[in-house]
Amino acid sequence: MVGIESYGAYIPRYRMNHNTIFSAVGFLGTFPAPGENAVANYDEDTISMAVAAGIDCLSGMNREKVDGLYLATTSQPYMLRQNSAIVATALDLQSGMRTADFSGSSKAGTSALLSAFDAVKGGTSSNVLVCASDCRLSKPGSSQEPLYGDGAAALLVGSDDVIVTLEGSYSVTYDFPDRWRAAGEKFEHAWEDRFIRDEGYARMIPEVISGLLKKYNLNIKDFAKIAYPGIYVREHGAIARRLGAEPGQIQDILLDKIGDTGSASPLMMLAAAIEGAKPGDKILVASFGNGSDALFFQVTEKINKLADRRGVKKNLASKKELSSYEKYLAFRNLAPMDLGMRGEESIRSPMSTLFRERQSILSLCGSRCKRCGTPQYPVQRICVNPDCGAVDEMESYRFSDKKGVLFTYTGDNLAASIDPPAIYGFVDFEGGGRFWFDLTDCDLDSIKVGMPVEMTFRRRYIDEACGVHGYSWKATPIRA
Amino acid sequence: MAEGIKNKVAIIGMGCTKFGELWDKGGEDLMVDAFQECIEDAGIEKKDIQAAWLGIHFEEQSVGKGATSLALALKLPFIPVTRVENFCATGTEALRGACYAVASGAYDIALALGVEKLKDTGYGGLPGFRNLMGARNALIMPKVTAPGTFAMMATRYFAVHGLSPDEGKRMLAKVSVKSHHNGFLNPKAHLRREVTEEQVMNAPIIAWPLGLFDCCGVSDGSAAAIVTRADMARNFRPDPVYIKSLQVALSSGEELMYTQWDGAHVETGYRAGVLAYNEAGIKNPRKEISMAEVHDCFSITEAVTMEDLQFSSRGRVKDDIESGRFNLDGEQPIQPDGGLKCFGHPIGASGLRMMFEMYKQLQGKAQQPERQLKNPKIGLTHNMGGFPAMNVVSVAIVGL
Numbered sequence: 117m118v119g120i121e122s123y124g125a126y127i128p129r130y131r132m133n134h135n136t137i138f139s140a141v142g143f144l145g146t147f148p149a150p151g152e153n154a155v156a157n158y159d160e161d162t163i164s165m166a167v168a169a170g171i172d173c174l175s176g177m178n179r180e181k182v183d184g185l186y187l188a189t190t191s192q193p194y195m196l197r198q199n200s201a202i203v204a205t206a207l208d209l210q211s212g213m214r215t216a217d218f219s220g221s222s223k224a225g226t227s228a229l230l231s232a233f234d235a236v237k238g239g240t241s242s243n244v245l246v247c248a249s250d251c252r253l254s255k256p257g258s259s260q261e262p263l264y265g266d267g268a269a270a271l272l273v274g275s276d277d278v279i280v281t282l283e284g285s286y287s288v289t290y291d292f293p294d295r296w297r298a299a300g301e302k303f304e305h306a307w308e309d310r311f312i313r314d315e316g317y318a319r320m321i322p323e324v325i326s327g328l329l330k331k332y333n334l335n336i337k338d339f340a341k342i343a344y345p346g347i348y349v350r351e352h353g354a355i356a357r358r359l360g361a362e363p364g365q366i367q368d369i370l371l372d373k374i375g376d377t378g379s380a381s382p383l384m385m386l387a388a389a390i391e392g393a394k395p396g397d398k399i400l401v402a403s404f405g406n407g408s409d410a411l412f413f414q415v416t417e418k419i420n421k422l423a424d425r426r427g428v429k430k431n432l433a434s435k436k437e438l439s440s441y442e443k444y445l446a447f448r449n450l451a452p453m454d455l456g457m458r459g460e461e462s463i464r465s466p467m468s469t470l471f472r473e474r475q476s477i478l479s480l481c482g483s484r485c486k487r488c489g490t491p492q493y494p495v496q497r498i499c500v501n502p503d504c505g506a507v508d509e510m511e512s513y514r515f516s517d518k519k520g521v522l523f524t525y526t527g528d529n530l531a532a533s534i535d536p537p538a539i540y541g542f543v544d545f546e547g548g549g550r551f552w553f554d555l556t557d558c559d560l561d562s563i564k565v566g567m568p569v570e571m572t573f574r575r576r577y578i579d580e581a582c583g584v585h586g587y588s589w590k591a592t593p594i595r596a
Numbered sequence: 597m598a599e600g601i602k603n604k605v606a607i608i609g610m611g612c613t614k615f616g617e618l619w620d621k622g623g624e625d626l627m628v629d630a631f632q633e634c635i636e637d638a639g640i641e642k643k644d645i646q647a648a649w650l651g652i653h654f655e656e657q658s659v660g661k662g663a664t665s666l667a668l669a670l671k672l673p674f675i676p677v678t679r680v681e682n683f684c685a686t687g688t689e690a691l692r693g694a695c696y697a698v699a700s701g702a703y704d705i706a707l708a709l710g711v712e713k714l715k716d717t718g719y720g721g722l723p724g725f726r727n728l729m730g731a732r733n734a735l736i737m738p739k740v741t742a743p744g745t746f747a748m749m750a751t752r753y754f755a756v757h758g759l760s761p762d763e764g765k766r767m768l769a770k771v772s773v774k775s776h777h778n779g780f781l782n783p784k785a786h787l788r789r790e791v792t793e794e795q796v797m798n799a800p801i802i803a804w805p806l807g808l809f810d811c812c813g814v815s816d817g818s819a820a821a822i823v824t825r826a827d828m829a830r831n832f833r834p835d836p837v838y839i840k841s842l843q844v845a846l847s848s849g850e851e852l853m854y855t856q857w858d859g860a861h862v863e864t865g866y867r868a869g870v871l872a873y874n875e876a877g878i879k880n881p882r883k884e885i886s887m888a889e890v891h892d893c894f895s896i897t898e899a900v901t902m903e904d905l906q907f908s909s910r911g912r913v914k915d916d917i918e919s920g921r922f923n924l925d926g927e928q929p930i931q932p933d934g935g936l937k938c939f940g941h942p943i944g945a946s947g948l949r950m951m952f953e954m955y956k957q958l959q960g961k962a963q964q965p966e967r968q969l970k971n972p973k974i975g976l977t978h979n980m981g982g983f984p985a986m987n988v989v990s991v992a993i994v995g996l
Binding site for chain 1: 718719721723727731732735736737738739740741743744745747748749751752755800801802803804805806848849850852853854855859985
């Protein structure tokens with residue numbers, strides 16, 4: 117039986133209240149509805165959030181059996197250099213696998229998910245991790261700015277121990293030009309809202325859901341949860357009424373809590389629906405973008421066996437307000453900020469080094485000595501244990517999923533940082549191993565020696581001259 | 597059993613420029629100034645020099661790679677010149693190269709010169725370290741600065757020895773107040789100003805918990821030494837200064853990647869000290885070392901170095917700082933010339949600048965009579981390059 121074996125989500129820690137946006141750019145005529153958006157930190161992007169959702173999804177699962185990774189996004193850092201391959205490397209997945217980037221529409225998340233089901237059903241893959249992630253850049257003052265939020269969701273598609281079975285799907289496609297962005301453009305364009313809402317959203321969502329119900333001879337009342345993007349709140353409710361659904365059947369769209377997360381949105385809502393589901397529940401999920409994909413699922417008994425994870429609920433609860441719009445502009449590099457001469461130092465992007473050392477740099481894998489058992493980072497050939505010193509007796513050892521404690525730290529006002537002070541410190545890993553890392557998603561006065569930390573994959577730099585987005589791992593206080 | 601170089605080599609001449617923000621001098625000018633003072637002091641001529649060692653760390657913005665800058669600036673007559681670089685121990689490494697060459701019998705007279713022109717880099721503080729540590733490290737190490745890496749040792753020291761941030765910072769403030777006093781008295785020092793404990797405590801934070809006055813000066817400068825065979829030394833002057841030991845120790849990776857290091861001391865500092873004491877035959881460093889110039893790039897570095905070099909027992913340096921043991925009039929004066937803190941820290945020159953102070957003090961020729969220590973017998977210099985977790989430490993011991 118093909119279905120979903122596990123789910124995960126990632127919502128960045130920062131939330132920006134719509135009033136903050138209004139105070140800054142309200143003069144342009146933007147009047148956002150009340151609420152807040154999830155805002156990626158300065159070191160986060162589509163890839164880093166996809167990795168974070170992937171980590172959540174894979175917690176307690178066997179990574180070795182994953183033989184496919186699909187990344188869905190409309191905000192990929194690279195047009196050439198497969199983004200999904202970077203995500204797969206960061207997750208330390210096997211190289212004997214298929215990867216693909218799905219893009220071009222906010223329905224890319226459901227496109228990737230359907231393709232994963234096809235691959236598993238067809239027998240070409242056994243376990244496909246589908247990550248949908250979006251961190252879309254909005255023009256300051258645009259209507260998208262308060263509408264769009266940053267976030268990611270991940271689902272592991274397979275046929276063993278599925279917690280949710282895929283029961284069927286139905287798709288419609290239209291070249292509906294509601295939003296578009298040509299190659300090389302930084303910001304998207306949109307046609308007027310009434311066109312998008314009345315000619316697209318309010319017609320295509322009912323069309324795809326009705327089509328699915330008809331195809332499988334179902335009734336809307338059969339579903340415990342119905343999830344579809346809610347870019348127009350009032351119309352979202354009206355669609356439910358027109359379909360004959362009760363308010364309790366409709367999955368929360370999170371629009372006032374995190375914003376619309378684009379290609380991640382339907383998968384995020386599916387993850388949230390699974391979180392609250394019980395065996396036997398039917399769930400319907402639809403996307404929106406150049407048409408729509410509708411999928412329906414049924415929850416199995418196995419859901420009770422899945423280990424606890426961060427999911428949508430815990431991600432939602434753990435947050436910090438970003439109260440400075442100027443800081444948001446700085447994080448997105450939408451306003452040039454002075455970082456002093458240290459911020460102007462050239463960044464080398466030695467790609468051959470990056471590839472050779474990818475285990476250390478992207479996968480956060482070091483070595484464990486087979487003779488004395490000492491874990492060590494980065495990859496070593498000679499054991500660092502002074503009483504051992506074994507040569508070339510190492511096995512690969514993954515640190516990214518190990519927790520640690522903060523051995524020491526500082527907050528550095530001299531280091532170039534868009535969010536000073538730059539906080540960094542040493543981490544002693546559970547099970548052994550020590551190294552130093554930048555710290556992120558924390559404030560200097562909230563950290564102390566000995567506090568527990570975990571590892572998070574982040575964008576380290578953008579080398580604009582060479583077109584390189586560089587990534588590495590940072591430490592962060594364990595998120596509640 | 598290696599016998600070491602104790603009493604095989606002597607310093608017969610030294611020179612040291614004034615340190616500071618020397619906007620009107622280039623690296624080559626500084627070399628010439630230090631060198632001229634040095635050979636005049638040695639009473640030799642340039643043609644007597646048979647080999648030379650140049651120490652410089654940041655070569656890019658100043659004199660370039662290789663050793664040709666020294667040969668060209670001084671117009672050395674086609675003799676061997678070698679450039680050495682080992683972070684902040686660079687100056688001592690230049691001296692070590694010259695001393696080993698003389699001890700080996702290869703040469704009778706050699707020159708060691710260290711120089712750094714930091715104020716042409718355009719930075720307050722040092723340039724970023726991202727590009728200094730190799731390509732892979734640039735991609736996995738945190739984006740550290742020098743004060744940040746030593747601040748982590750302060751945080752750790754406070755945690756390990758149960759000091760509150762305020763107690764810890766006050767202990768460190770006393771270190772800086774002492775060095776400012778010594779620098780104030782020294783005409784060649786970069787920073788010549790007394791400061792109070794409260795000023796140090798209330799200074800802006802550079803990297804928590806270190807504030808502005810916990811950090812040393814960033815300076816231009818140069819220092820040089822002429823060394824010769826011990827058995828020839830008195831032909832040049834009545835008071836040559838003999839090398840008792842010259843040792844270096846480097847991190848093995850244990851501090852950075854293994855979990856035994858406590859983060860509250862510098863392991864290489866202890867190890868280099870032991871190597872040097874063995875070579876020099878020092879049994880009780882607290883009693884036998886009359887004075888020292890140690891690598892006080894930050895106040896915390898000086899504090900832990902007192903413990904690493906066994907001047908103070910582990911975790912107890914606070915008592916010695918508070919009792920004034922390390923003051924100019926104390927039992928074991930440390931940084932009599934103001935140290936890196938106030939004399940300044942042109943990286944490649946620092947090791948030789950420290951030796952310049954030990955040399956002059958041993959000869960009873962410290963500039964300004966009130967700076968002269970009473971009858972010192974043994975002097976020690978200590979350089980530390982890199983970060984507490986990953987570094988090189990040099991220790992030199994000299995005496996009459």
